Amino acid sequence: MAHLVNPLATPAQLYNLKSSSQLPDDLQEVVFTTTQCLTQAAGLLLELPQSTTAQASVLLARYWLVDSPMMHEFSDVSAAALFIVSKMGPLPQSARDIANVYAYLLSSQSPLLRAEKPTGDNPAEYYLSESDYYAFQNRILALEARILYALSFNTHVSLPHPLAITYLQTLDFLGLGDKKDISARVMQHLNTALLSPQMLYVTHQPHALATAAIYCAARDFGAKMPESAWWEVFDVDREELGFLVVGLMSVDNIMRKRREDMPWMNEGAVTRSKVEAEMKQRGLRVGNGTKRGNDEEDEVMRMMDSR
């Protein structure tokens, strides 16, 4: 049984996220979704199976329930989550490979989250010097420990994807032709849910996510479903299903809207400094005055350590 369930966020953790976070809701959503996009992109470039990347996304979501996203650079947390998950799986990735991929994704050459695709190829843009690499590696290792600690080593992630396949089979939706489209759409919904700023993977168990994804996919294609409350067979009640369906369907719209509100979102990966700039523009402050000084000191110490 333990294999099929995930640890979920407690109400207190969710409350904390909203109340003690230094970010307004919309920025928080932007940070979450764009960072998850970054994780996905890195997973693709590292040629990791989607199951690995998805687990990294879930770990990251779990972690941000404990620590504020503003504590570390978003891309570092994303990279550390990928590092941990790949390490436990069949395809461990070296810090070096991960560093290279993130250097590329964060460079101006990467088409990720950019409205205008960069032209030409200038490798110098994403060349990673030795010292940059060591700095990156140190940050990742520190974050690895931090994440493991925050999660109390609950690194097992149960994904809804395999369950969804079983459910599709049960509903006789698995097969060729139209059925294939539905199955594919179910997987797409489940992967989209990873990006959802509502953090669906830490608020709902995999069986509920799988059921909701099937519901959405069936609706997308107008497939005929049983007349009865079939979701109850999969232990999902109407209310939970409704919530999840709305959640799954809204990801696209939310991000479209945020992009219109904040044009800087179309200029590559979202970083802490961009968020801070936006906050400043809105007249909000992040952290307190002394924070920065400490960071620099830390940085110097780290550089000395890495020698």
Add this chain to the structure above:
Amino acid sequence: MDRVLERTPEGTSPRTFALNHQRPKRTYAGCSRIADYELLGKLGEGTFGEVHRARSRKSGSIVALKKIIMHHEKDGFPITALREIKLLKLLSHENVLRLEDMAVEHPTKATDKRKKPIMYMVMPYMDHDLSGLLENPSVHFKEGQIKCYLLQLLRGLSYLHDKNILHRDMKAANILINNQGLLQIADFGLARHYEGPPPVRGQNRGEGRRDYTSLVVTRWYRPPELLLQLKQYTTAVDVWGVGCIFAEMIVGKPILAGESDTHQLELIWDLMGSPTEENMPGWKLLPGGQGLTPRPRTGNLQNRFRDAGTGAISLLRELLRLDWKTRINAVDALEHPFFQMQPLPMKPHEIPTYEESHELDRRKFHDRKANLPPAPKGGTVGIGPDANGATAGFNSDGYVRNGGAPNNGRFRDDRRPPWPRDRGPPPSRPPPGARDDMDRAPRPRGLPPRGGDIDTYIPSYRGEDDGRRRDDRPRDDRRPRPPRDEYRRTRSRSRSPGLDRRDRERERVEVYRR
């Protein structure tokens, strides 16, 4: 699916049924702090970590805290530990050691930037490990007691196998026992998920599905197919270990104490007969079997265990079957007539209690620590050379230094440790040390073992027992060893190792009571 069940077997509506059978709610919180535990003294220390006894301030229960040492921080948190923790968190069976919590110790001075926090695994405290218990001359297991332990061992193992987990380090030292007669399997540092269906009652295990690294299982408990380097092995490797442990409980010491892999095979042939196409089909085709022509013999199992009775012999014969494809599985072994015969298995509470005995208790670890062997590299748990091609582009990064390909297949003779040479009779009880893969890494013994290959982590209390074997080595062999073992300098070096150990053992007040 167009029909809804109106009534469930329990006579309620499907909805009520669903509500009554809801999945458990789970959450997570951060780790405990070391301050949540009151330390009650060190139980022992090995190369792979310290073990402390402690009392939980929250629940009052006594626990064992095992420190996770970060040896090569370059790669971050040790991958073996990470995998073990993940596995343990998914397991729940009374005969499998439970991971209760993780505790963290922060450096006391905030200014000390270089010092990293230390992680501990929190596990229930168990009074004995089987190896330590058997080692005591005043402890003799009754047949009913052996049956009781063996039943629990098989139950735990069949649970693991049913969950698609290979333990890969079955040995007496990894079997923990408490004074309530409860037995638990510990040390999942080498465990991994296996592919293929779990063993089925009444069916032979058959062939393996895919390749795994054969650098697993402590030598004395290593099955012949691994010694012959079969890569597609199965759950049958753990069953062989159970056979060895069972026999060890009968005679009171390890039965197959091989000094090298070649010698280990000879001992196995002595016991079970030399391999033929009948008793071990396909053995000639295994990488290690090709150049081998063992002297024909029939095996002395019957003779060696004649005092144990026919039931025990018959079960041993099944557990220690040379043919891994037809070796009995844990589920079937549980139903072996041996357990139905008089004397019947004792109930756990009927078993006499003993003064706690850990190998670590006896502080043998002092000797042990001297020898930090090239530990189970990551390779042994799946990121190594033959981890199924999973390591592409990985070795190059120094991740698995020692696990690199050159290791493969040539570990037979060229790096056999020198200790067995001037040893008289086999050691009374140096269980084959720790993970035995250690003694195969291509590294001169005398050098300080340092470097990227140490995967630093052994979960059982007695962690590193390689040192016991060390005891039997000539002294000078371990002398020149740099700073790692400063602590040893304080001890006298003139005494003979054997004496030394025995003396200390006596000092440690080993009063065993019935």
